[in-house]
Amino acid sequence: MTVTTDAGRMDINAPTWPPAILSYGFRPFFFLAALWAGLAMIAWIGLLSGALTLPIMLDPVSWHAKAFLFGYLSAVLAGFLLTAVPNWTGRAPLKGWPLMGLVLLWLAGRVTTLFAADLPAVVVAFVDLSFPLILGSVILREIIAGRNWRNLVVLVLLGLHTLALLLVHLETAGGGYPAQGLGMRLGLATVIGMICLIGGRIIPSFTGNWLIKTGVDARPASPMQRLDKAVLAISLPALGIWVAMPDHLAAAVALTIFAIGHLLRMGRWQGHRTASEPLLAVLHLAYAMIPIGAGLMAMVQIPHVPLDAAAAQHLWMAGAIGMMTLTVMIRATLGHTGRPLVAGPGTKLILLALLVASIARVVAGIGVGSADWLYHLSATAWCAAFFGYALVYGAALFSARRAAGQA
Template sequence: MKIDLGFIFQWGFRPFFILSGVSAIGLLAYWLLVLKGIAFTPETISLSDWHAHEMIFGFGAAALAGFLLTAIPEWTGATHLQGRGLALYVGLWLFGRLSVALIDLLPLFLVGLLNVAFPLILAWHTLPHLMKESGKRHHIFIPMICLFIGAQIAVYLGWSGVGEDFELSRRALLGGIYALIFGIIITSTRISMVVIRLALDEQNDQDSLFRPYPYRRNLASVTFLFFAAADIIIPETSIMGWFALAAGAALMDRLSDFHVGRVLLKPYVQFLYVANFWIALGCLGMGVNAFWELGAATDLRHFFGVGAIGTAILMVFTIAGLRHSGFDLIVPKRMIAALLCMITATGLRVLPAIPDNPLPIEASYDGAACFMILGFILFLSKFIPIFCRDQQKVLPEKH
């Protein structure tokens, strides 16, 4: 397949969705080698810190950039980043990944500067448009972006020795996860307004009424933020537990928006539903664990890290990738298989948190990573031809 670089760099979603998928596969495959003692991670930072940082601020940041660089111009009518500017921005992300790999050899300040520059430039390019009148409906993304940047800065401060007693870097990495989850919550609110109505129209359903209630959606967002703050500052306490249960209940209630007619028969609605379900289940699990100690909180948090983030990223890649590439919103069979892979990966990864789990922990970790890798391989095998060349020339079919 001949790759048209000019076509790739016309829109931010094309290179960054590809890079995000490739990084997920590469990072998880390398993580498996690390667990087997075949490969090694930098000595400057802990094994868990390296893994979490690259999944959040490497894989996750690429997906976030691809989404915002595409969605905000559509929402606000702003000029989108393209061409040489987009290529240089992609290069900055790549240099960031290289710098973390070489963190033992480079000054920590330089590694931090290269990596923090990526979300800062994203903010510089997107926030002014969100602050304008045309972007006022999407102001909620401003604190989300700022939280993500603040979490990454705090990680490097923690690695440099600041707040060592407070475990600043660990808490900051958790903050990065929750910033992404908050972004998923507010993004899915907007996407659901479109896809549920689209599903009703496609089913010619004139009887079912889709009536979202903003106050219920806002309650879910606010209670989640309270839970996230409590889990970062006072983890595994009864206060955090009550906030977690409240957030889980509010997020479960929020899922009732999808119980309209037969919209859940549509795969693109299923993606959205499953991603939100994992967030709700993660909050409920953390709440129950705070009182009854089911298992390690780290395992339960993978409802967020593997389930919600992994599924939501595949959802955005599929919906945005098809719509912005000129295709009808007909989810390819490979992406349905990818969703099933993510469901399996999530179940395996959180299994160690269940008491008397018969499956060995190592098997749970290995299986979760393998299924997640397979999910993103399926995504790339379908969408690389779409993102790398004009689909009208190479993919005339709609599936």
């Protein structure tokens, strides 16, 4: 980009600010989220095998869960919200130095969790919690300024996710096992709630636009009709019961009702017509993993069912959340950088790798024969998917938006 110097001359070599990577929230946060997802998986494997030693305060399993639920996901949420809120409110996006400060704060949280055992616990918690609190204040400011009250519910869910992170730190300080604690369950439930809310808006909307473009007469049900509101209304208490008492019969019943409701909801979205468009089909598949995962988590409480709870939860974590967030990251990157919303060969391989990672992890928990190779396959495919995103889309994230018609 050319700029004018003090002498009035046009200097094409003068640096511009902000650079492309800091011009929109999705750019740095999606790139860093993908790198962290892959690196944290490698670190976890190293910790489990004994090949890597880190001064972390948590046990390896709890650290792994926290790194995904509150490390990777906090970056994805930041990238999504900082990109979506300007569309909701009509205001300018956060960019430049303020965006860089938020990025550095997220990075500080990741570094302190890696060296938590060498730092005061209060310092680790303060740094870790500062990022979602400041992000929430930025989003609240924009919602108030834009009078976009209907999206306050997203901020409430972000607040609950931050509360969940606080609970994880308290459980850690108390010498508990956070991987099976209240904080992790609340963190998982709030993200599932966000997907139910936001996914229930964007999936039928994207599907309807694509069906119109392809000349198909069928249309998905419009978002937020009576059934949608009813399903969302039962989802909150159902998830709350599971968070509070996951091993109780009431949780199994609540999750079953939750699953049936969301299967009915998504059955009206014409997902079966999207098989030829991977960037749409995967959104439908990821959402389907929410009720299927809930059903599996309910089945775990049936005696002698050959499925462990961790495997069932991974259909939510790696499947629903991982596939939904990565697909949204790809769609947002393509759309906001001026590229066609088409899944090329690299994108198809990325999505296939994440599907393999999700299925392999769940099957590994069935308990039939040796599952070691399935765990290895799942971890390898997971890393391939997220490093693949950084490789395929890194150049787009660091480059200026393409002009209309530019190759």
